[in-house]
Amino acid sequence: MSSLGGMISEIRHYLDPTTIAAAGYVVLNAVIFAENGLAAGFFFPGDSLLFVAGLFAAKGNLNIGVLIVTLTIASILGNAVGYLTGLKVGKRLFSKPKSLLFRPSHLQKAQEFYEKYGNKTLIIARFIPIVRTFAPIVAGAAEMSMARFVIYNIVGGVAWIGSMLLAGFFLGQVFPALAKHIELVVLVIVALSLLPPAIEFWKSRRKPMEEATEEA
Secondary structure: HHHHHHHHHHHHHOOOHHHHOOHHHHHHHHHHHHHOOHHHHHOOHHHHHHHHHHHHOOOOOOHHHHHHHHHHHHHHHHHHHHHHHHHHHHHHHOOOOEEOOOOHHHHHHHHHHHHHHHHHHHHHHOOOOOHHHHHHHHHHHHOOOOOHHHHHHHHHHHHHHHHHHHHHHHHHHHOHHHHHHHHHHHHHHHHHHHHHHHHHHHHHHHHHHHHHHHOO
16 A cells, blocks of 8 residues: 555656656657647646746746747647547547546547637637647547648647746746745646636536526
């Protein structure tokens, strides 16, 4: 039991945004690529990772220009892989059973976003954990045109990477002490990133209650 606890602790350590950012450009790009298009990459901490990378750049540990260019490309390519996966096997994924690295409920959630927001999902989803991983797969399964996908993919990638990195970079320059409280920063970012889906969940629960009240 203690060995299992130690293994979980080790996994958490390597998934910590500070650890990943400190690993350098190659690891950062690999993580962003995986989270943006590989179904098994949904657990990576994209938002907080980008913000922390921006803080590292503010301290001079990483180059902000290199980060923006390479991570934007990685996010766009990751989404492209997700789209092609959806195009080829997307419909079969919906009937795939739950496994260690795959949750049908995550795919269903992304589909609900796609049905609600249409093509804009590819931009909105970039800022929502888990949904951003499965949104391009759903777009591919829905046979969204390649030309339209490319446009929304690029806009979403540039907006997400740029905003998160620059937020961390500029706040790191204005408030250097933030680098000493990265754990707190990560918690705040995670809370903010979970706010949109929490609001959507609340709305979905409230609507049936309001309809029942009106019928009564």
